[in-house]
Amino acid sequence: AQSVTQLDSQVPVFEEAPVELRCNYSSSVSVYLFWYVQYPNQGLQLLLKYLSGSTLVKGINGFEAEFNKSQTSFHLRKPSVHISDTAEYFCAVSLTGGGNKLTFGTGTQLKVEL
Amino acid sequence: NAGVTQTPKFQVLKTGQSMTLQCAQDMNHEYMSWYRQDPGMGLRLIHYSVGAGITDQGEVPNGYNVSRSTTEDFPLRLLSAAPSQTSVYFCASSYWGGQGAETQYFGPGTRLLVL
Numbered sequence: 697a698q699s700v701t702q703l704d705s706q707v708p709v710f711e712e713a714p715v716e717l718r719c720n721y722s723s724s725v726s727v728y729l730f731w732y733v734q735y736p737n738q739g740l741q742l743l744l745k746y747l748s749g750s751t752l753v754k755g756i757n758g759f760e761a762e763f764n765k766s767q768t769s770f771h772l773r774k775p776s777v778h779i780s781d782t783a784e785y786f787c788a789v790s791l792t793g794g795g796n797k798l799t800f801g802t803g804t805q806l807k808v809e810l
Numbered sequence: 811n812a813g814v815t816q817t818p819k820f821q822v823l824k825t826g827q828s829m830t831l832q833c834a835q836d837m838n839h840e841y842m843s844w845y846r847q848d849p850g851m852g853l854r855l856i857h858y859s860v861g862a863g864i865t866d867q868g869e870v871p872n873g874y875n876v877s878r879s880t881t882e883d884f885p886l887r888l889l890s891a892a893p894s895q896t897s898v899y900f901c902a903s904s905y906w907g908g909q910g911a912e913t914q915y916f917g918p919g920t921r922l923l924v925l
Contacts, residue, residue, distance in 0.1 A: 739919050740900065740902075742914075788853075790912060796841050796843070796858075796912065796914060797858060798845075798853070798914065800845075800852035800853040800854070801852055803852050
């Protein structure tokens, strides 16, 4: 079975500073990788996804993530954050060709401060 | 398109009461699923369906029932609510098979409190 680890439960950062949210996964087979964002009292919105091909994936709102197969990681980055990026971010995996079931990490709360 | 809609937005139940959480989508998606979100635990899959008449269990199915009579609707039933079912419930949908099937769309959630 696959699993996802988000080691940082909270990440405080000042506005306009860069940020990296870490995600590591475990799976014996190939996976798709996703980052979702959840703004307060809202549902989940897809930020970006890695299916295959280029390991650097660009998403919405200036976020990007890099798939590293050897380190089984899919860290999310943004070079300059804004107050509006304050939200909870979830990393998730699903099996390639094995259905759509998502396995989520426990989430990272990003708090952007002035 | 309204996307994925969920009703109600909030609900308070007493232990032992039953209720149905409604989920509907207008994207003609074959795949629909229910997740629950608890603090520090992320989202966990309760039940899912790959089409009308076909459902299966996810990671935490106990205490919940589902059925899928139409492509659009996928209700989640709590037959006898327990305080452990206090959570935020999300419904999601996607295509099944082929390009684009991997991307799921989430509803706004239902916040349930069981006293």
